[in-house]
Amino acid sequence: MVSILCVALLPLVTPTNTQVLALRSEGIDISQRQAVIDAYLSEFERTEPAMEFTGNVSTCSPGTTSTAYQLSVLQRANWYRQMAGLPDVVYNPANHAAAQAGALISAAEKRLSHTPAATAKCFTSIGYTGTSSSNLALGGAGVRAIDMYIEDLGDNNARVGHRRWILSPELRGLATGDVPYQSSPQSSAANALFVFDTIPPVTPRDGGVAWPPPGYVPDKVVFARWSYVRLGANFANAEVVVTGPGGIVPVTIENREDVMGPGVVFTPTLPVTRNADTQYTVTISGITGAPSSTVSYNVVIVPINKAPRLVDLDVSGHRCSGREVHVNPYFTDDEFDDFTVEYAENSGDAEQFTLQVTQYGVEKYYTLRPKKSLDPSRTTYSFSLRMTDSFGASSVETITATIPAPSSKTLCAPRTFTMKRTKSGTVVKWSTVPLGAKATRFIVKVGSKTCSTSKTTCVLKDLKKGRHRVSVTASRKGSQVTTSQIVVLR
Secondary structure, eight states: OOEEEOOOOOOOOOOOSOOOBOOOOOOOOTTOHHHHHHHHHHHHSSOOOOOOOOOBTTTTBOOOOOHHHHHHHHHHHHHHHHHTTOOOOEEOGGGHHHHHHHHHHHHHHTSOOSSOOTTSTTOOHHHHHHHHTEEEEESOOTHHHHHHHHHOOSGGGTTOHHHHHHTOTTBOEEEEEEEOOEETTEEOOEEEEEOOOBOSOOOOTBSBEEESOSEEEEGGGOOSOEEEEOTTOBOTTOEEEEEETTEEEOEEEEEOOBSSSBEEEEEEOOOOOOSSOEEEEEEEEOOBSSSOSOEEEEEEEEOOOOOOEEEEEEEESOGGGGGGOEEEEEEEOTTOOOEEEEEOTTOGGGGGEEEEEEEETTEEEEEEEESSOOOTTOOEEEEEEEEEETTSOEEEEEEEEEOOOOOTTOBOOOEEEEEEEETTEEEEEEEOOSSSBOOSEEEEEETTEEEEESSSEEEESSOOSEEEEEEEEEEETTEEEEEEEEEEEO
16 A cells, blocks of 8 residues: 655744754756756666664564665655755754654554554654654655655645645755564555754745746656645636647646645646657646736656666576576566567577567566577577667667576486488487486387387387487486487488
8 A cells, every 4th residue: 555644734843953964955957958867867766775774563663764764865855846946955853753653653553644543553652743743655665755745646635735845945854754664563664754844935946836847857757736836825716727739738626725835736637758858838827916917837848768678587497408498588667668579689599599479468478489409518598689668768688598407306308319221220319418317218219119228329120211200218217208309211
């Protein structure tokens, strides 16, 4: 379950004389496309620090998390603020213990409440302070929780209150409490973002605060609900028009309430495209109490479309099993786009394998199968595969498959049969794989004629010229394996 719950609006909190930890304060130039892309990739493709949770849900110990993890959460919140034209907020460690205890209650209860009952699991008075002073998330922690708050999914979040707290001109500082998922006893990952730390409002870059903001915005952070907030204004009768390349798009106004400032929340119906930038013009009219009754701004949605990628590689079978070896690469697409996989140019050992695709519903599975029995002395094969999604994003990856040797108890089947006519009869010859267990007896059968031997040759009499199916069975201590091939006797 993934859910979030927003705190109610309270009066401004006067800052206390506590130590605060600040991060970078530079903004993002949203008028520069590459600057926005670089900032997005830098923030969203970084490695999140380890949580290093020291608590325990089963013993109701809130513990703590690493300082690096806490500041990482602040960094993600400040990225959104910079994009929205707001200064960075600081990290206030004085509120961390309350946030941590609040997150513990949510994790233990596996449900969210800003006012948990005294009978709630892991309830404490400081935990109650944390739940009643924070945005709450269940099913996500750390930077993931910040993304959840900005997206603000759910019928109960039509006001996008979590977003408006994080993007508030009145916010001074944050503290985060985080609990990871635990399986025994089972508890949900949870976050409490302590936001009751405010100051008199600062002036936003654009006068109001929009999400998505005017300028270039990566499509991954353009969520279904759009919002615009301006302190001192009134949006009770505001109307919203969104115009795209094809003209006016349908818009649903979801909320006009005052949450950390008066504003309007609306959902435009937009087509999905990842091929090119798309500009939308937002016009909000009918505003009162602001310098102008109409606000208009342009949002340019920039596709950040990642090509499909290889996530795992599995090899079944072993070198003595010939054509029964299967190389199974597993792929994923971060945007869940449909995609295809094919051999790329100069694709290594592709001529020895057939690339097959099997589809189950929307899932596709790719398998590389040998066209003929593999050389048992060879251990690795390489392939270059091209992955292309339905929007044209493509990448090439070279994979190396290591074919394992059979166990010392595995009996490998005979292979490479030949027949040659001699004066004493037809000599049938085969080879064995120098791997696994060694056969002690071979039984050869061609039609109705048979012979038994401990060697790798056998003589059969009275065989006529032509095509024959030759079957050789290798046996050892009660186990046996049979191979047959068509051989031409000349």
